[in-house]
Amino acid sequence: MYKPTIGLEIHVQLSTKSKIFCGCSTEFAQEPNTQVCPVCIGLPGVLPVLNEKVVEYGTKLAVALNMTINKYSNFYRKNYFYPDLPKGYQITQYSIPLGSEGFLEIHGNIGNQKVRILRGHIEEDSGKSMHSGDITESEFSFIDFNRSGIPLMEIVTYPDMETPDQAYEFLVLLRSIVRYLGVSSGDMEKGAMRCDVNVSVSKDNTMGTKVEIKNLNSFKSVKKALEYEIARQIEVxxxxxxxxxxTRHFDEHDGTTKPMRTKEELNDYRYFPEPxxxxxxxxxxxxxxxxREIPELPHKKEERLISEFGISKDYSRSISYSQKLAEYFEDVVSFAGHPKEVSNFLMVNVVAFMNDKGVEIDEVNFDKHKFKELLDLIDQKVISGNIAKEVIDESLVSGKSPKQIVEEKGLTQITDEDAIKNAVLEAINENPTPLNQYLGGKKQVYGFFVGVVMKKTKNKANPDLLNKILMEELNKLSS
Ligand SMILES: [Zn+2]
Structure with missing residues (x-):
């Protein structure tokens, strides 16, 4: 058996208003080279000044990832030549980073797993090269320095993961954490979170040879690239x-990894202290x-919602990983109770509606008052759970209150025993074959009759009464 070993290096863009060493704006998608100054394009003789907000955000993230904050950390020049780096070096942290030795506990399908974090350091981003073909037919390259000097926090994990799923889970949790902290948008597609992976496979406790994969632009790419690369290494x-x-790069189009360049040795960069x-x-x-400023983080909230409210693990995860959804959920539950029902309606109906319309929870017109009205209608047995789903779906679209919808559409539950009995008798008489199967001992046909009666009553039969009467009538025929 081969054992994969996976480590991650993640660059998180810290969402400060200005850059790390100058006052230029960090706003995304602006005209190229409109957010630059002598400092961030590295003209000679300028003096970079560290942005306090970057220290605050970086410290927050390091603390949330259980790192030790180093009392003193220092900055270095990492030297390399690239057109998007006009100074010829990147200012970064090296021997002593902002934070060291942390961990994050991921909740995978195979249970909790601790992923240790080696370090977290702050640094500046480089500019961005655009090559011909991207923007014009002619043979030119262009450089946009708006990104140059944008603050980053680089997080390096130990190689503690063994499956692509674990790497995926780590990233999803990390994204949720940076959003909870308000230190980054975590949007991978906008480059606000970038990930390189290290992966090796080994057998019989031998050390595997590490391959680095770069250019992973989405969580899915990370997973796919790892799956491909692990299979490739085993085959070799x-x-x-x-x-x-x-170093290999991941080709999104064919789902493979391809060699990029041989790995530079660390000392090629000739780090030296930034004076x-x-x-x-x-x-x-x-x-x-x-x-004190760190809120309850998503993985902790996930555990609490399960223990406090008994909601399912999957729902708890989906709710907790989105701060807005979690706030909405807790707000509704503290007002209307019924946490299990609320989690169900929220995930099955409300989130489906949000995905369909591409909106966020705060744009959805179904507040805690409507939620309570819906739950009361179920409690008072005016409508069944099935009808409630129809009501909430309708309310999400029209904005009408659940009560109004039930009245207008005549959805009130049928609790008249005679009416239900009529529907039951019809269902039995019209379906002799299933009836014989049932009487012959095939008890699972019972569900078929429930379905027929529900159809006849347009889902409005009170489920308890339906069950009671159907059972009575079938028992009469059995004896
Ligand atoms: Zn600048």
Whole structure:
């Protein structure tokens, strides 16, 4: 058996208003090179000044990921040549990062798993190159420096994951956490979260050879690239060949990974201390004040909603990972009770509506008052759970209140025993074959009759009465 080993390096764009070392705006999708200054395009003689907000956001994220905040951390110049890096170096943290040695507990299908985090450091982003074909037919490359100097937090995990699903789960949880903290949009498609993965496979406790995969632009790509790469490495080893240590890139179109360039050795970058930025000093009081600002995080909320309200694991995860949805859920439940029913209607009806219309929960016209009205109608046995689904769907579209919909459409439950009995007798008389099957011992045909009666009563028969009367009539025939 081969065992895959997976580690992640994630760049999270911190959503400060201005860049890390200058006052330029960080707004996304602006005209190229309109948000630049001598500092962020690296003209000689300029002095970068560290943005306090970047330290705050970075510290918040590091604390949320259970890292130790280093009292002193320092900045380095990471030297390399690339057209989108006019200074010839990137200012980053190196020997002592902002945060060290944390962990995140992911809740996968195979149970909880702790993924250790090696470090989290703050750094500047580079510019963005656009090559001919992207924007014009001619043979030119263009560089947009708007992104140059945007603050990033790089998070490096230990290689503690063994499956593509775990890597996926880690990223989804991390995205939810940065959103809860308000330190990043976490939008991978907008480049606000970028991920490189390291993966190797090994057998019999030997060390595998690590391959790095870059250019993963979505959570799905991370999973697919890992699945492909693990299979590829196993195939190479099975043929008795060796894995080459290299950087590969993921091709979205054919779902494969392809060699990019041989891995640079770390010392190629010739890191040296950044003389213009003093070491970053962080006090215990500062860390304590940041800790107080950290809200209940999604994976903790997920556990609490299960233990406090007994709602299902899947629903709890979906609700907890979206801060807005979680706030809505808890607001409705504290007002109207019935957490299980609320989680059901929320996930089955409301979220389906949101996905269909492409809207967020705060744009949905179904507030806690309407929710309570709906739940009261069920409690008072005016409508059944099935009809309630119809009512909520209708209310989401029209904005009418549940009561109004029930009255207008005549959806009130049938509790008249004679009416239900008539429908039951009709169902039995019109279906001799299923009846004989039932009487012959095939008890699962019972559900068929329930369906027929429900159809005849347009889903309005009171389910308890229906069951009672149907059972009575079938028993009469059996004896
Ligand atoms: Zn600038």
């Amino acid at each position: 080893l099975e043929k008795g060949e060796r894995i080459v240590q290299e 213009d930025i003093p070491p970053l000093s962080i006090s215990d009081e500062y860390v304590a004040s940041i800790k």
